[in-house]
Amino acid sequence: MANDVLTQLCKILEERKQAADPNSSYVASLHHKGLNKILEKVGEEAVETVLAAKDAQSSGDNRDVIYETADLWFHSLVMLSHLGEDASAVINELERRFDLSGLEEKAARNNS
Numbered sequence: 001m002a003n004d005v006l007t008q009l010c011k012i013l014e015e016r017k018q019a020a021d022p023n024s025s026y027v028a029s030l031h032h033k034g035l036n037k038i039l040e041k042v043g044e045e046a047v048e049t050v051l052a053a054k055d056a057q058s059s060g061d062n063r064d065v066i067y068e069t070a071d072l073w074f075h076s077l078v079m080l081s082h083l084g085e086d087a088s089a090v091i092n093e094l095e096r097r098f099d100l101s102g103l104e105e106k107a108a109r110n111n112s
């Protein structure tokens with residue numbers, strides 16, 4: 001399910017990058033402003049996520065950290081899209097590491 005949302009969002013991000021008006025689309029406005037603006041947003045959202053996580057630790061309320069993490073993921077996807085990539089490239093990399101760790105576990109079991 002999470003993957004479906006990412007797939008749909010990536011499709012919309014691609015459409016916005018290709019065709020949308022920067023005056024009516026936030027995503028198109030970021031592409032129009034360029035990579036430095038997108039990176040500034042990623043950095044900003046990363047800091048906001050870290051601060052929200054620290055607050056969540058003391059308050060026990062995770063709502064803000066979830067909200068800020070969604071902002072961070074969203075802007076990271078815009079960054080990838082600007083560079084001609086999308087979420088599938090990252091998911092493939094995570095999958096590769098997962099497979100790799102599976103093999104390592106198996107090898108460790110065989111050697112014991």
Ligand SMILES: N=c1c2ncn([C@@H]3O[C@H](COP(=O)(O)OP(=O)(O)OP(=O)(O)O)[C@@H](O)[C@H]3O)c2ncn1[C@@H]1O[C@H](COP(=O)(O)O)[C@@H](O)[C@H]1O
Pocket residue numbers: 009012016020024025026027028070071074
């Ligand atoms: N998921 C999101 C999403 N998450 C966050 N944001 C925007 O990201 C911005 C967050 O930045 P800030 O919190 O710093 O808010 P801000 O002060 O308004 O931003 P700046 O002026 O500093 O750039 C806000 O403007 C949010 O509206 C998003 N904007 C769009 N989407 C998705 O992208 C799709 C396409 O959006 P449009 O391009 O606007 O049609 C939408 O259908 C949504 O699914």
